[in-house]
Amino acid sequence: MSLVDLNDVVKHYGQHTVLNGVSLTxxxxxxxxxxxxxxxxxxxxxxxxxxxxPIQGGTISFDGTVINDLGMDLRKLRQHVGIVFQSFNLFPHLSVEENITLAPNVVKRVPLAEARRLAETVLQKVGQAEKIDAYPNQLSGGQQQCVAIARSLAMSPQLMLFDDPELVGEVPKLLEEMARDGMTMILVTHEIGFARQIADRVAxxxxxxxxxxxxxxxxxxRPRTPELETFLSAVSLH
Ligand SMILES: Nc1ncnc2c1ncn2[C@@H]1O[C@H](COP(=O)(O)OP(=O)(O)OP(=O)(O)O)[C@@H](O)[C@H]1O
Ligand SMILES: [Mg+2]
Structure with a gap:
């Protein structure tokens, strides 16, 4: 059963077509x-x-529901989808604990005491339990990324999206653990070796x-197209 289904998705920014008929399951x-x-x-x-x-053509379904329909409750969707960007993930003025408890408390109305216990649990999972009172600028890049992942995990997502995470410190190990735990993931990465290692499929x-x-x-x-071949030989030179 597919969790995410993109069918002929078209996305423009003004005159510029950025997604030109993308299908992916x-x-x-x-x-x-x-x-x-x-x-x-x-x-x-x-x-x-x-x-x-918003998209201008095609459909995107999540768990059997078309999400680009007008009137779809996107806040509901985002409760099920965690997204981790390469940087600017954490709120700099909030402690690690507050960063993690915010969404469960505000969006899911989890009482604060329970949200705190949840924060401890997810921090334990990502190996950052001792950083619960730290502020983002007191953490290394890798630690910040682990905390950002913990923050997503606190919402018990069904799908994790990673936009080119920096694979430093504990991050690769953590992603592999999540993979073993059966998490569904779409991972944008420029690290081809890591993609080969962790992914079932590459697009x-x-x-x-x-x-x-x-x-x-x-x-x-064994790339089938000259474009992929060219891309792979260019990245392997770096
Ligand atoms: N908000 C925006 N407004 C206008 N154009 C945009 C916007 N966001 C992205 N684009 C354009 O869409 C195209 C695709 O951008 P996108 O960020 O998806 O690329 P990418 O594959 O993630 O690249 P990178 O590897 O550098 O992160 C680019 O030409 C970019 O300039
Ligand atoms: Mg990008």
Missing amino acids: VAKGEIVAIIGRSGSGKSTLLRCVDGLE FMHQGRIWEEGPAAATLA
């Missing part, structure tokens, strides 16, 4: 890595899946389209 428990050149539409795709951007975006997709190892080892 992600099954429950599946991990899909999205790779591609800068500007190919990877972040835009994730933002559309999280309902942060290569080019000019606003999914140019090529398939099982991770085979797709990366």
